[in-house]
Amino acid sequence: MNATQPTWSTDAERWTALTERDAQADGVFFYAVRTTGVFCRPSCASRPPRRENVEFFVTADEARAAGYRDCKRCQPGGLPRELDIVNRACAALDADPQQRLTLAQLSEAVHVSPFHLQRLFKRVTGVSPREYQAAQRGAALRDALQRGTDVTRATVDAGFSSPSRMYDNAPAELGMKPSAYRRKGEGLTVRYASASTSLGFVLIAATDKGICKIAFGDEVAGLVDDLRGEFANAELIDDPLELAPFVRQIDAYLHGTRQHFDLPLDIAATAFKLRVWDALRRIPYGETRSYSDIAETVGSPRAVRAVASACATNPLALAIPCHRVVQKGGALAGYRWGLPRKAALLDTEARHTGAAATAPAETNDLDHVA
Ligand SMILES: [Zn+2]
Structure with missing residues (x-):
């Protein structure tokens, strides 16, 4: 290690790096130019500004918060x-x-x-x-x-007491095989129902083992089309009566009178996604975590992108609360079912935090069954 290497912690060092267009300093700080309203990486090829017009920032977000725009040339906020x-x-x-x-x-x-x-x-x-x-x-x-568990089936049923006779007949052995998902539900019966909620229409679908899909949309037809695509080979039955208890739970949740779900889940995914979804279920009602928090929780601190992708493919709105994952600075980032819904959910939770509406938090594990 070179002891004379600058740390760019003082404005004098930063100014030197800027004038030398030192690419080694890229990512360590940014400089903004008051006269142009633009901020740059140290190595930017733009004409050097006058010293008295320069302001330094450690992150691009701080520069933006101070009102500066990204330089088009060095794209300080682009693919860094x-x-x-x-x-x-x-x-x-x-x-x-x-x-x-x-x-x-x-x-x-x-x-x-x-x-x-x-x-x-x-x-x-x-x-x-x-x-x-x-x-x-x-x-x-x-x-x-875990080798060989490429596709893993998860079921969350500990402590679950069936609200529906549908589950009374479920075989003791775990029903859905990973292969059933790969073959788009061949041999399965999937019951579904839709309902109008404060966040638009919700569609809930279940196998005889548990809920396999919860999705929001602006119209029922589109939601059902998606379900038909995912479970193209399953027998699909529109069954509002059977799914009514689950619809009621979702409705209560959206009204802030319920904070936890008692839903048996029947989902399949890679082991990594299941770890992420499990971590999401442990975020308490009313709280949020960043994507990198979750990446660290699952033991893959650099897998922030993969965490975001696991959130984006979450099959179960609300029950796997991916809406509680936001960007580090608090920005909402994305949501599979639209940012306005994410904002509304976080708002509902914030307003009802502290007023414990239901039983204490569930701590069910997602059991990984090969
Ligand atoms: Zn620039």
Whole structure:
């Protein structure tokens, strides 16, 4: 490590980096120019501003909060070069989790100075490369244990007392096989119902083992079409009576008089997605977490994108509360069923937090059954 390497922690160092267009400083700070209202990376090729017009920021968000726009030329908020560096470093570490790379070896592999790499890596992933490697060895072990469970069936029924005779006849053995999902529900009977709610129409569908879909939409026909697509080979039965108890739970939830669901769930996904969905179910009513919080919870701190994708493919609105995942700064980010619904749900929860409406939190695990 080079002891004379600047840390860009003072404005004097930052100004020097700016005038030298030092790409090593990219991602460590941004500079904004008062006369143009634009902010840039240190390495931006734009004409250097006058010192008295420059303001420094540590994050792009802070620069935007101060009223500056992203520079079109260096795109400080675009696909950041620093993420690319960290991604390449992760790829090098992932290539062989059993091999212990030193920081020097890693920095050589990604062509960035050890100092810069260490700092960037920690900023993006929250851990040092060494800690990351240790976590990956743990993850590799877990993956090995789970090998062969490419598609995993999860059921959440602990403590569930059936509100419907539909479940009284369910065989003791877990019913739906992963293969049934791959074959679009072949051999299954899927009952469904739709209802009008304060957030538009909701569609609920269930196998004889549990709820397999909860979705919101602006029209019933589109929701049913989606269901037919997903379970193209299943026998679909419109059965409002059978699903009425679940509709009532959702309605109570939307009115803030219920905070937890008693729903048996019947869903299938990769082991990773199930871990994410399980983590989402542990976010308390009225609270939120960031995507990176969840990534850390599931033991894959760099898998923020994969967490976002697991949220985006969540089959069960509300029951798996992906609406409680927001961006680090509190921005809502996306929602599978539309941002206005996400905002409304968070608002409902915020207004009813503290007024415990129902029983204490469920702590059911998503049981992974190969
Ligand atoms: Zn620029």
